[in-house]
Amino acid sequence: MTNIADTKNAEALAAANKVSDYEWGFSSDIEQEFAPKGLSEDTVRFISAKKNEPEWMLDWRLKAYRYWLTMETPHWAKLNIPPIDYQDAYYYAAPKAKKQLGSLDEVDPEILRVYEKLGIPLEEQKMLAGVEGARKVAVDAVFDSVSVATTFRKELEEAGVIFRSISEAIREYPEQVKKWLGKVVPMHDNYFAALNCAVFSDGTFVYIPEGVRCPMELSTYFRINAENTGQFERTLIVADKGSYVSYLEGCTAPMRDENQLHAAVVELVILDDAEIKYSTVQNWYPGDAEGKGGIYNFVTKRALCQGKNSKVSWTQVETGSAVTWKYPSCVLNGENSVGEFYSVAVTNNHQQADTGTKMIHNGKNSRSTIVSKGISAGKSNGTYRGLVKVAANADGVRNFTQCDSLLLGDQCGAHTVPYIEVKNPTAQIEHEATTSKISDDQLFYAMQRGLDQESAVALIVNGFAKEVLQQLPMEFAVEAQKLLGISLEGSVG
């Protein structure tokens, strides 16, 4: 398969050869920041070498790559995706392919308008838009310089928290990483997970030691590093016994990104009495009003509640991407373990989202809650797809699922696909679902009180999504509220 692809793509072959020549020179100084276009074992080796990875890591990647070659793209989701040419993409350092801009004047005015609506400070706008020389200033302006970041790091280290890029962690804490990497989401789990295992570019590793409550939300820090979010992110968070951490991923501001294909993997491990709260705001480029362009977002997120009384809570606000394929899941192995999934997914214009969760109840008395709010507008389609599974020996399991869909206009679609597999008669499973439209009565009522149409839509939609939004950390909840309104602009009237 590789050979066929290579001969098809002479450019890729030539580039791959060039890399092979280059390979031994890696450890010294390399200006080359790109892996050549296309995907082959050489690409995988390039990435691994670029990151100074140990042999075991490279072997692991290659194994995943070879497995990926035997797999097929999943087709079961309600998504209409044109075939993806995996040889026509860059697999390393592509985020840095962002063109440096001289000033904000060169930024798409549409994006600037959104920044303004979100109330993002000017300097931070520059950073997000990739304006030359903006980064340091932005960090200074927003977070009082790099020293703050260092302070954070010091405070975390004093608490014993390990918070590193995954590349650093692989080098500095190989045993910790080795112990859990690929244990929650095995490399053969699915097509996109296998792809991620082979070519993941970077990501985050967090370890919270026994009994430690992480002294800060790991969000502020992340925000400084937001520009490092890559195409193939890999995140691994381990919460040891009795620990707690709240992690926030993403950014409400639309990110300029040239990459079309995103395939991230997030693995969470939660031991006895520990808790992880994981919040996501995803606002990648959704494509234009005609459905051209936009990110394909194929994400595998899973939490392993291994310990007794362990708890995980996923909260996501998904407004971006042309295609979203994402099911943050909970494997509830521990007795009395708890899984929660709170989701708002907005689709507008030609966006497509197929998202939901899996609650796998293996532990006795494990409990789960699913609250999904789908909002569809324009010509978009949103699907909730969720599995609740109860193993034969898991007594006393409870699940509550609520799926609400809100439609704006008459050309969009909302779909709910719940799968329930129960093998234990003591389980209590509840599923509630509603579908409604924003009514003309509601809109006119709000407008008669003084709100313009966009504000009225935003208000009603935020009310609809409230149960989920209130799960977000405070400062993000406010931004997420604005974001919902912005995502639905022009969808009514």
Added chain:
Amino acid sequence: MEFLSKDQLVKMLNINNLHTAIGDKEILKGLSLKINAGEIHAIMGPNGAGKSTLTYTLGGRPGYEVTSGAVEFDGQDLLTLAPHERAAAGLFLGFQYPVEIPGVSNVQFLREALNAQRKLRGEAPLSGGEFLKVARAQADAMGMNMDMLKRPVNVGFSGGEKKRNEMVQMGILDPKLAILDETDSGLDIDALRVVGEGINRVMRKPDKAVLLITHYQRLLDYVQPDFVHVLAAGRIVKSGGPELALELEREGYAEIAA
């Protein structure tokens, strides 16, 4: 109340030969009405006369198409304004069926609405604290519990509570002209009195005006109108003083409108 002499009258609303259609169907067929500041007018009429259409047309509801005629409100051409601009200009509609907005508290709703109006008028927004002070005063005056103001807009409210909530909203937004569409429907006698008192307290002022739209005389026992009009088949067919309402009550619309 004291009346201004004729040359002191301040025009509030001037509806001139208004025609409104919903789709192909003409509902208002040349309606004219003048309301001055300080006045309370009542429009009565049988079902299907066009009472709600008049309310929605003045509010600017999409789907209610003005095919001819003019409406001047407080010196502005009302018909060129969007619904929220009409609100900011000082127009308030009391809805016959107040709408539920799940997940949005009354407090949040009204604060956003009031500040949006203030912004359009070039006034500074009220802070959370300032707003709560105003809201609490109005809720107290209407005998409404603050807890109800924190609940989602009209969700789970009884018919009477919804109408009372409309009056609290009117008090908070403090409009120049309130058009109250069957605000009395679904109210028991106690609630009717409270709502009536609310209208008097907020709106019976020399610089404000009210247009009451109602089927029945009973609200007019509490809110004494200066003028009563009979609306039938899309037009005002008769106007008079408060005694006209009593006459209607006695003799029915058919007799008067004929």
